[in-house]
Amino acid sequence: MTGAEYIAEFLSRHGCDKVFLLTGGACAFIVDAIARNPKVDYYCFAHEQAAAMAADATWRVSRNVGVTMATSGPGATNLLTGIACSYFDSIPSIHITGQVNLGESAAHLGVRVRQAGFQEANIVDIARPITKYAVQVRSGDELRHELFKAYEIATTARMGPVLIDVPMNVQQEEVGAHIDAVPPAAGDTGLDQEEAEILANNLTSFLRGSERPCVLFGAGVSLAGVELEAAKWLEGNRIPFVSSWNALSSFRHDATNFCGQVGVYGNRGGNYIVQNCDALLVLGSRLDNRQRSGNTKNFAPDAKVMVFDVDEEELKKYEADGYETRCLDLVHLPEILSRTEFSGVAGIWTEYAAGMKANYFNKDISTYASRHNTLSPYAVVRQINGLIDEEAIVVADCGANLCWVYQSFFRTAQNLFTAGGNSPMGYSLPAAIGAAIEAPKRQIVCFIGDGGLLLNSQELQTLVEYDLNIVIVILNNSGYGIIRQFQDNYMDSRHEASGKGVGLADFSALVGAYGIDYVRVESVDALTPELFDRRKAVVIDTILGEGTLIEPKLEMGRPINDQFPYVDDAAFEAENQFVTFSRTR
Numbered sequence: 001m002t003g004a005e006y007i008a009e010f011l012s013r014h015g016c017d018k019v020f021l022l023t024g025g026a027c028a029f030i031v032d033a034i035a036r037n038p039k040v041d042y043y044c045f046a047h048e049q050a051a052a053m054a055a056d057a058t059w060r061v062s063r064n065v066g067v068t069m070a071t072s073g074p075g076a077t078n079l080l081t082g083i084a085c086s087y088f089d090s091i092p093s094i095h096i097t098g099q100v101n102l103g104e105s106a107a108h109l110g111v112r113v114r115q116a117g118f119q120e121a122n123i124v125d126i127a128r129p130i131t132k133y134a135v136q137v138r139s140g141d142e143l144r145h146e147l148f149k150a151y152e153i154a155t156t157a158r159m160g161p162v163l164i165d166v167p168m169n170v171q172q173e174e175v176g177a178h179i180d181a182v183p184p185a186a187g188d189t190g191l192d193q194e195e196a197e198i199l200a201n202n203l204t205s206f207l208r209g210s211e212r213p214c215v216l217f218g219a220g221v222s223l224a225g226v227e228l229e230a231a232k233w234l235e236g237n238r239i240p241f242v243s244s245w246n247a248l249s250s251f252r253h254d255a256t257n258f259c260g261q262v263g264v265y266g267n268r269g270g271n272y273i274v275q276n277c278d279a280l281l282v283l284g285s286r287l288d289n290r291q292r293s294g295n296t297k298n299f300a301p302d303a304k305v306m307v308f309d310v311d312e313e314e315l316k317k318y319e320a321d322g323y324e325t326r327c328l329d330l331v332h333l334p335e336i337l338s339r340t341e342f343s344g345v346a347g348i349w350t351e352y353a354a355g356m357k358a359n360y361f362n363k364d365i366s367t368y369a370s371r372h373n374t375l376s377p378y379a380v381v382r383q384i385n386g387l388i389d390e391e392a393i394v395v396a397d398c399g400a401n402l403c404w405v406y407q408s409f410f411r412t413a414q415n416l417f418t419a420g421g422n423s424p425m426g427y428s429l430p431a432a433i434g435a436a437i438e439a440p441k442r443q444i445v446c447f448i449g450d451g452g453l454l455l456n457s458q459e460l461q462t463l464v465e466y467d468l469n470i471v472i473v474i475l476n477n478s479g480y481g482i483i484r485q486f487q488d489n490y491m492d493s494r495h496e497a498s499g500k501g502v503g504l505a506d507f508s509a510l511v512g513a514y515g516i517d518y519v520r521v522e523s524v525d526a527l528t529p530e531l532f533d534r535r536k537a538v539v540i541d542t543i544l545g546e547g548t549l550i551e552p553k554l555e556m557g558r559p560i561n562d563q564f565p566y567v568d569d570a571a572f573e574a575e576n577q578f579v580t581f582s583r584t585r
C-alpha cells in the first residue's frame with residue numbers, strides 16, 4: 001500500500017466512510033486512493049471551510065468522526081474556521097492536508113524563507129492553537145504511527161479536532177499492508193472505587209447542605225454519552241435544572257423539572273432560578289460569559305457552586321470565584337450519581353421553580369413584532385417546530401436568528417445544534433449538508449440569517465449535486481440584526497457596517513440560480529405542512545421587521561436575572577424572593 005492508500009484504508013476501518021473535501025494537487029493522490037477504496041467515499045464541497053463545518057456536524061448527528069481533506073496552502077488555511085468550531089465545542093474530527101514534497105519544503109532548505117514549495121504553508125503551526133493535536137508526518141512509518149495516535153487523541157478524554165499534514169512524497173511511499181488498530185475509547189479505564197466513593201460523598205453533602213439546589217446541565221454530559229442517565233437522575237430527584245445552549249439537545253424539554261436555558265439570551269424563569277438558588281451543581285459546562293455574563297460575581301451570588309468537568313485546565317479558572325471543582329471524565333457520572341444519597345427537593349423551592357416555569361418557559365415572544373405588526377421570529381420557530389418530524393435534525397446559525405431558535409425551540413427527540421463556542425456566520429448550511437449526508441433518512445432543517453447565508457451560499461450547489469432535500473429557513477431582517485441591537489444600546493443607533501454598507505441579496509434570484517425552490521413567507525399561516533414534505537430542497541424566506549429584537553436579552557453590567565425588556569421593580573422583587581439584587585449597574 002502507498003501512504004495515500006493507507007490513509008483510505010485506515011479511515012474505512014475506523015468507521016470513517018466519508019471524506020469531505022475540495023481537491024488540489026497536493027492531496028490528489030489521497031483523493032484518488034479514497035475513490036479506489038470501496039469502503040470509503042468522498043463528497044466535494046465548494047469551500048474547504050464548509051467541508052470542515054460539515055465534518056463537525058457529522059459527529060453531532062451520529063457520533064461518527066467526520067473527516068476532511070484539503071490541499072496545501074490556501075486549501076489548508078480555508079479549513080480553519082470549521083476546525084475551530086470543533087475545537088471550542090469538543091467535537092472530534094480529523095483533517096488531512098496535503099503538503100509539498102519534503103524535498104521542496106522550507107524546512108528541507110534549512111533557511112528561514114517564507115515559502116519554498118508552491119502553495120507551501122506551515123499549516124501545523126497555524127492550526128495548533130485550534131486543534132487537540134497537529135502533526136506533519138515525514139515518512140511512511142510516521143504516517144502509520146501518527147494516524148493511529150491522532151485518531152485516539154481526537155476521540156478520548158475531552159475530544160477535539162486533529163490535523164495530519166502529509167507531504168506528497170509520503171503519500172506515494174510504500175508503507176506495507178498492516179493496518180494499526182485503535183484501542184477501545186478512553187474512559188473505559190474504570191473509576192477507582194475509593195475515588196467514586198469520595199466524589200459521591202462530596203456530592204451528597206453538597207446537596208444535603210442546601211435548601212434551594214439547582215443543576216446546570218452542560219454539553220459535556222452528552223459528549224460523554226451519559227445524558228439519558230443524568231436526565232433520569234434529575235427527574236427522579238425533582239431538582240430544578242437549567243441548560244447551557246450546547247446541552248439543549250441532551251434531554252426532552254417536557255421533563256417536569258427542566259426550567260429553560262440560561263444566560264445572556266436565556267429564559268427569564270431559568271435565570272431567576274439560578275440567581276435565587278443556594279447550591280448550583282454544574283455538570284460538564286465551561287460556563288462561558290454568555291452564561292454567567294461579563295461579571296461572574298453577579299452569577300448565582302448566593303450559591304455555593306460545584307463544577308464537574310473532564311478538563312482540569314477549565315476548572316482552574318474558577319479559583320477566583322471560589323467554586324468547588326472536581327475533575328471527572330463524565331462517562332463515570334452515572335456511577336457517582338447512583339451512589340449519591342439525596343432524598344430530593346420539596347416544598348417552597350420546588351413550588352417557586354414550578355412557578356417560574358409556568359410564567360416564563362416557552363413564553364418568549366417578540367413584543368417588537370406585536371408593536372409593529374410584523375412577523376415574529378419566535379412564532380415562526382414554534383410553527384416550524386410543530387410541523388417537522390420528531391426525529392428531525394435542526395441546525396441553527398449565528399446572530400439574532402440563532403437566539404430566536406434557541407429561545408423558542410421545544411426539543412423532544414430532535415437533534416438541535418449549532419457551533420456554540422465559535423459561532424461563525426454561515427455555519428448552519430454546510431453543517432446541515434454534513435448532517436444530510438450522514439443521516440440520509442432524517443429530515444433536515446437549517447435556520448440561517450440573511451447575512452449568514454451569504455458566507456456559504458456557494459454550498460447550495462453541493463446541496464443540488466448530492467440531491468439533499470434540506471429545508472432552509474432564512475430569518476430575514478434585512479441586515480445584521482444582532483449587531484444593530486448592540487449599536488442601538490451602545491452607539492446611538494449608528495448602524496455602521498450592519499445596515500449601512502451591507503447590501504441585501506435578492507434571495508429569490510440567488511436560490512433560483514441553483515435551481516432550488518424559493519418561497520417568500522410573510523405570515524405564520526403561510527408556513528404550511530407541504531413546505532416540509534421532504535420531496536425536494538426548499539428555501540423559505542421569512543420576512544421580519546428590520547428592527548426585530550432579541551427578547552429577552554441581557555445588557556452589559558446587569559446580572560442575568562435583569563434582562564431587557566425590563567420588568568417593573570415590584571415584579572423584579574417578587575420573582576427574586578430569595579436573594580436581594582440591586583438594579584443599578
Ligand SMILES: Cc1ncc(C[n+]2csc(CCOP(=O)(O)OP(=O)(O)O)c2C)c(N)n1
Binds near residue numbers: 400423452482
Ligand atoms: C464569520 C463571522 N463574521 C462576523 C461575525 C460577527 N457577527 C455575529 S452575528 C453577525 C450578524 C449576522 O447577521 P445575520 O446572519 O443576518 O443574522 P441576524 O443577527 O440578523 O439574525 C455578525 C456580523 C461572526 N459571528 N462570524
Ligand SMILES: [Mg+2]
Binds near residue numbers: 449450451476478479
Ligand atoms: Mg439578518
